[in-house]
Amino acid sequence: MPLQDHSPQIFPRHQAWVVLLACLWGGLFTAPISAEIDRTRLQRIDTLVESAIQAGQLRGAVVLVGHQGEVVYQRAFGARSVDGPDDPMTLDTIFDLASLSKVVATTMSVMALVEDGRVRLRDTVATYIPEFARHGKEPITVEHLLTHVSGLRPDLPLEEVFEGVATAIARVSDELPESPPGERFIYSDLNFILLGEIVHRTTGETVDRFARERIFEPLGMTDTRFIPPAALAPRIAPTEACAPLAWPCGGLGSEMLRGRVHDPTARRMGGVAGHAGLFSTAADLARFCFMLLRGGVLDGVRVLAPRTVARMTEVSTPPHLLDRRGLGWDIDSRFSSNRGDLFPVGSFGHTGFTGTSLWLDQSSDTFVVFLSSRLHPDGTGNVTSLRGRVATVVASALSADASPVNAGPLVRTGIDLLREEGFSRLSGARVGLLTNQTGRATDGATTIELLYESPVVELVALFSPEHGLQGGIEGAVSSSLDVDTGLPIYSLYGDTQRPTPQMLQDLDTLVIDLQDVGARFYTYATTMAYVLEAAASAGLRVVVLDRPNPIGGAVEGPTLDESLVGFTGYFPAPVRHGLTLGELAQVFNGERSIGAALEVVTMRGWRRGIWFDHTGLEWVDPSPNMRNLYQAMLYPGIGAIEGANLSVGRGTDTPFEQIGAPWIDGVALAHRLNERSLPGIRVYPVGFTPDASRFAGQRCEGVFFLVTDRDRFRPVRLGLEVAAALHDLHGDQFDLDGIARLFGSSELLRRLRTGEETWEIAAGWARDETAWRQLSAPYLLYD
Secondary structure, eight states: OOEEOOOOOSSOHHHHHHHHHHHHHHTOSOOOBOOOBOHHHHTHHHHHHHHHHHTTSOSEEEEEEEETTEEEEEEEEEEEEOSSSOEEOOTTOBEEOTTHHIIIIIIHHHHHHHHHTSOOTTSBGGGTOGGGGTTTTTTOBHHHHHTTOSOOOSSSOTTSOOOSHHHHHHHHHTOOOSSOTTTOOOOOHHHHHHHHHHHHHHHSSOHHHHHIIIIIHHHTOTTOEESOOGGGGGGBOOOOEEOTTOSSSOSTTOEEOSSSOSOHHHHHTTSOOSSSOEEEOHHHHHHHHHHHHTTSEETTEESSOHHHHHHHTSOOSOTTOSSEEOSSSEEESTTGGGGTTTSOBTBEEEEETTTEEEEEETTTTEEEEEEEOTTTTTSOOOOHHHHHHHHHHHHHTBOTTOOBSSOOOSOBOHHHHHHHTTTGGGTTOEEEEEEOTTOBOTTSOBHHHHHHHOTTOEEEEEEEOTTTTTTOOOSOOOOEEOTTTOOEEEESSSSOOSOOHHHHTTOSEEEEEOOOOSBTTOTHHHHHHHHHHHHHHHTOEEEEEOOOOTTOSOOEEEEOOGGGOBTTBSSOOEEEOOOOHHHHHHHHHHHTTOOOEEEEEOOBSOOTTOOGGGTTOOOOOSSTTOOSHHHHHHHHHHGGGTTSSSBOSTTSSSTTSEEEETTOOHHHHHHHHHHTTOTTEEEEEEEEOOSSSTTTTSOEEEEEEEESOTTTOOHHHHHHHHHHHHHHHHGGGSOGGGGHHHHOOHHHHHHHHTTOOHHHHHHTHHHHHHHHHHHHGGGOOOO
């Protein structure tokens, strides 16, 4: 039978809600769900764990559940040790946390140093460990380590015995990466060995000492430490019998590990390493989890800022990877079975090899601590399934009718923040505003009306890009007067594409609020660039109110040939540039030496890895044929081939989701594209008749695109594959030269004509993509 207690509160409920409301006011976290939890249902955990013990999957465990500021369940099961006299499991048992050390000690220490400005996520590892740069590892960054996309293999060879931290770092520094950074997810202890060393070299303290002083002691985690003293041995759950430096365990010289770390690499490093070695209790870890769910604060003590916790627990892996990880933390990967079946994607946690687990769900303000020594006594236990089933029971105990309380947008745009600060940075300015229907705050108020009605701003003139102020006009747009304000609207798409001196003569500031879609040839970026040039010539300030890149921060495609620079491509960038409009403004201003007095009002809450539907913002069509996020996803590839003699669905209900022409064999094209097994996309043959644009009134045969996995989908590669298939299937009927202007690469056309494999062509873009990332890095405003 389990040992039980009365589940005392570790974190007072009234204090929890005070801190929680402060977090909500700051808009940094998704509002927790006002969910009750069925404590009777939690008793099902008893049956699960006891059955697993009887089945020999483990000898004992401690399970603790926290919800809305209090412990609602904690139980100790079975035996702490079967190696000697009776030793029942107790709630205060100390466990070898194994890889939970990565998040509880190392990630927290690194993020504390990031807060202090002593470490930057974008810094290369070689900045702190110069010898690591060998063998092509120079580009690997701190963030690559935290997200397990460094390309390093999982561990040092366990059969090769060594001793000492210096030897370990030397061996890791001599490693050859298995893949370029950012390309593959490889869960690797080497990443966190390096992070532990970065803490050491930055602070002069080992990670155990730094974590104890900066994290554990302020939080009152009194039983959490590396290398626990011998006096605590009776409370420590042993693992298995191992020789001091050997692997595998067993054999001559083996002694039961009790207070010595099980991980062989950590043992060889003296018991203190960034990837393993930490020991702790359920009660200490509960305090740790309460702190995270309160935005870095517990009992009035702040160990991390709310923004740091939010950054740490958001998806940070590249968009093309199926394994989604935060900084250190697991979110939705091949290792996140401990999330169970019901906690939502977006919650986070981690596991440890010895049978430990944490899982936290911000949306319901709930966490699960599962601690076992599943390796005891002979290394054969297995709790992978049990950890997940326990989490499922906890999630199922939350009330089914729970609904978010005061949940607002996760992202606040530039105009939202300008409004929050009372337009102070525009105080006394005579403003010209470049905007359209997308320029609006989260409550729907337009940027025009907000600036016009502000008592500290004088809005003097309006400027509109392609499609006009309301975004509904195809073709040239005439200048006019705004009926609501009486202000002049100067069109920058028609006979005039740049502001003239006469348009600017009564202004001292130009404000830009437009929604871009993330493709190089979308013309709003060029219009913005022309405004920057005109402002620099006239000595005017430019303020860009930033908005999300709706398709995230991925970079893809060839760089625009300099000879093709023009209105549909202002700057040599890949087709999918991965920047926000504010970041593009900084690139243009710096790299083209425009010299405008530029200021960007950055967003709050946006990150490069998120799609538009994760922002909480309302979709407003940025142009007449950009009606939803799927069309925006497809646009970089399908838009790139629009210059050829085919319809991209303009004049239908689904522009950019289909292509066709009277001369296309849709069945053959669908078969050819599906045969290519492109990741994240399937197609099927369709017929349609556009009522406008190319082939208006004519029956077109073609294909419809179905995005099946947007994180793996590569739209520019799709455009390349469609062009290659049409060229192969239809020869000269397809105007291959027509794709040159928007795809922007004469080299691409040459290679297509020679019949080169499309995968080889796409692989050749890597150099352009890397060069763009390097060029744009100094101008990035978001992680």
